Amino acid sequence: MHIAALVRTAATAIGFGAAVTASDPGQVPLGHSRGPQPQRRQPNVVFVLTDDQDVHLGSLDYMPLVKKHLLDQGTYFSSHYATTAVCCPSRVTIWTGKFAHNTNVTDVSPPYGGYPKFVAEGFNDNYFPVWLQQAGYNTYYTGKLFNVHTVENYNSPPPGGFTGSDFLLDPHTYDYLNSTFQRNGEEPRSYEGHYSTDVLAGKAYGLLDEAVEARKPFFLVAAPIAPHANVAMKLHSGPRDPDNLPFEFTEPIPADRHKHLFPNEKVPRTANFNPDQSSGANWITTLPQQNGTNVAYNDHFYRQRLRSLQAVDELVDGLISRLEDYGILEDTYIVYSSDNGYHIGQHRLQPGKSCGYETDVNVPLIVRGPGVARNYTAGGVVSTHADLAPTFFGWLGIEAREDFDGAAIPVTQEEIGGVRERGERREHAGIEYWGFAMGEGVYNRDPRENNTYKALRISGPGYNLYYSVWCNNEHELYDMKADPDQLHNLLSPSSSSSQSSTLAANHPVEKLASRLDALLLVLKTCTGKQCQHPWSSLHPDGTVKSLADALAPRYDAFYLNNREVASVKYAYCANGFIPEAEGPTWEDDGRAFGGYGYLKEGRWEDWV
Structure with a gap:
């Protein structure tokens, strides 16, 4: 039927344009009660x-x-x-x-x-x-x-x-x-x-x-x-x-x-x-x-x-x-x-x-x-x-x-x-890729191998960052506020000698990288609620819900000590999701994060 053959009044009389109630069994969404509900329009x-x-x-x-x-x-x-x-x-x-x-x-x-x-x-x-x-x-x-x-x-x-x-x-x-x-x-x-x-x-x-x-x-x-x-x-x-x-x-x-x-x-x-x-x-x-x-x-x-x-x-x-x-x-x-x-x-x-x-x-x-x-x-x-x-x-x-x-x-x-x-910040996006990259114009279209990586975009009060780990285990960190074009990798080998004094988002690069790497370790294999609330895996007590929380000085030892034990690194470059190539995962190595400290009366203490 052509659009002109149907008038407006017909559209408002049918299910998708009309108010429906739970008493109409054909319109009850899965997972919802059939008890009395207010009328609403099905969009x-x-x-x-x-x-x-x-x-x-x-x-x-x-x-x-x-x-x-x-x-x-x-x-x-x-x-x-x-x-x-x-x-x-x-x-x-x-x-x-x-x-x-x-x-x-x-x-x-x-x-x-x-x-x-x-x-x-x-x-x-x-x-x-x-x-x-x-x-x-x-x-x-x-x-x-x-x-x-x-x-x-x-x-x-x-x-x-x-x-x-x-x-x-x-x-x-x-x-x-x-x-x-x-x-x-x-x-x-x-x-x-x-x-x-x-x-x-x-x-x-x-x-x-x-x-x-x-x-x-x-x-x-x-x-x-x-x-x-x-x-x-x-x-x-x-x-x-x-x-x-x-x-x-x-x-x-x-x-x-x-x-x-x-x-x-x-x-x-x-x-x-x-x-x-x-x-x-x-x-x-x-x-x-x-x-x-x-x-x-x-x-x-x-x-x-x-x-x-x-x-x-x-x-x-x-x-x-x-x-x-x-x-x-x-x-x-x-x-x-x-x-x-x-x-x-x-x-x-x-x-x-x-x-x-x-x-x-x-x-x-x-x-x-x-x-x-x-x-x-x-x-x-x-x-x-x-x-x-x-x-x-x-x-x-x-x-x-x-x-x-x-x-x-x-x-x-x-x-x-x-x-x-409610302070429920939606601040992170996990990014991942496997395989090759290829140019699509008429110049230099050769597929580039080893284009496998894990990455993280995170933005909140006082920080706007990109962090990545490639399958050759090179790292990138960009302060997107100061460097929106991503030209100055703060984790490049040429920057490594001065990392301790370099600041991004008003924090030392090493301090930021330790938190971001831990977060990426969770996200790279997360499932369900863990993907939505990855800080909960790192801090099950609920004290950390954002990068801003994690940057508190009391967590410095926790992240810096653990970074070398369990961090994002690849065993080798693969063109697909091959578990043995993926390197450490949260399921396998995340428990290492529990071995370096604990909360006692609101303070972070070292295990002894």
């Missing part, structure tokens, strides 16, 4: 999930319709993080509420990742859309779900939990002018010559029509590929050859109507853009400075990204206008985010992702909906993709699962204020 959710969209390259500044409908009418979360800076592991985290070290989906393709790995790990009948259907919601999805979801395996098995779907399929997922979609149980269909985001928009609008006609609350996802690089498959077979890959990465392709936009835009010339001195750690310190031809190409790549996002901007406008026409806009949460961030030239890197730096892990998150403040930035709330599933559960009245690694994000000003008043 819907529309989630637009882009691919590789940045925060730090300013892409949102070029999306006026996203600004009009979402930023001006909703809340922007400036400290939202992808826990793994690459597509498939990040998306699995979104749809399970679990970090990649708990899903064991750590790459974009087998043996360590991709759709086959997702299925093999048992998630296809135990993840977000399945849980929503069990709670009485209809679920709809169009666009990219996971990597290696292909024209050959799309039905073996089909993705579980969807009322209606129209998936992009490999090997043409990232081919802007040669996409393949697969609707429900039908055969895949090629859309050669049609612009991928426009095809997806039509499908998203059609699924929205179906959702309205079904007269049930719904969750709809539209997942376009923009602004991901264009990837065309080559007619190539045989063993994998790094010098002759079976695919060709090039810059994104915009729709014809947008291809002449932004002719003079360039990658923001921040301090970390193609710097004169190398920066970072591990293989990144060996990167050569880009020459003028390379920089000019990367500026072109940047413009193509902005142009490719214009069709996404129009998609958002189309969804909002249709929700408004149906009379359900005010009963619907609209969420906008991306699976991971992106760099172009920062730290001398070619276009791509896969690093733990702010460009790659800090991603957009915008929420508009019931009770959400308009034109507001929630700058003090640190959140991750692991928090999205619990957040959706909270909106829809579904009890949070015990095995969620994330926790619901406070999205109203009242909720955010309540968290602050």
Whole structure:
């Protein structure tokens, strides 16, 4: 049925727009009582999930319709993080509420990742859309779900939990002018010559029509590929050859109507853009400075990204206008985010992702909906993709699962204020990666091995820090307030001789590093509540709930003594989650932290 055929009054008479009570057995969420409850409206959710969209390259500044409908009418979360800076592991985290070290989906393709790995790990009948259907919601999805979801395996098995779907399929997922979609149980269909985001928009609008006609609350996802690089498959077979890959990465392709936009835009010339001195750690310190031809190409790549996002901007406008026409806009949460961030030239890197730096892990998150403040930035709330599933559960009245690694994000000003008043700081984001990194432009695309690391972003009163340990056991620490471009590693070998006198966030580097390493040791293998409240593992008595608490002088001996006994270090570099490569874990070595002291009448005492 076309949207014009359904009037507003019909929408308000159906379950997703009408007040429901617990006496309606079809509308009682799992985990909730069927006893008398106040009437409330069952909200819907529309989630637009882009691919590789940045925060730090300013892409949102070029999306006026996203600004009009979402930023001006909703809340922007400036400290939202992808826990793994690459597509498939990040998306699995979104749809399970679990970090990649708990899903064991750590790459974009087998043996360590991709759709086959997702299925093999048992998630296809135990993840977000399945849980929503069990709670009485209809679920709809169009666009990219996971990597290696292909024209050959799309039905073996089909993705579980969807009322209606129209998936992009490999090997043409990232081919802007040669996409393949697969609707429900039908055969895949090629859309050669049609612009991928426009095809997806039509499908998203059609699924929205179906959702309205079904007269049930719904969750709809539209997942376009923009602004991901264009990837065309080559007619190539045989063993994998790094010098002759079976695919060709090039810059994104915009729709014809947008291809002449932004002719003079360039990658923001921040301090970390193609710097004169190398920066970072591990293989990144060996990167050569880009020459003028390379920089000019990367500026072109940047413009193509902005142009490719214009069709996404129009998609958002189309969804909002249709929700408004149906009379359900005010009963619907609209969420906008991306699976991971992106760099172009920062730290001398070619276009791509896969690093733990702010460009790659800090991603957009915008929420508009019931009770959400308009034109507001929630700058003090640190959140991750692991928090999205619990957040959706909270909106829809579904009890949070015990095995969620994330926790619901406070999205109203009242909720955010309540968290602050209770002193419940959301200050940390655990970040992890396994495998290789690869450039996605036409220069230096060779995969970089040994790109495995654990990292931590933490922000609170008086501190804003990034800490990482690479699989070659090099360490990084950046004071993000003094060095937002992450150019001056306070733990580099050249800095080690003066660490005791160097200050970050007004504390000696060694003091900070000892706390951050202990926290990262917990987070690298955490599960459930431990991920949400990692300081509780270090201080079970509840005296420490934040880095600010842990920095109290009485804990100096505790952390400095323990750092050498149990710290984050790798046995060797692996391309996937291999336990013996991961080095010490909290489960194995965390008890060492209990051997150096104890609290006595509120004072920290040494064991004797």
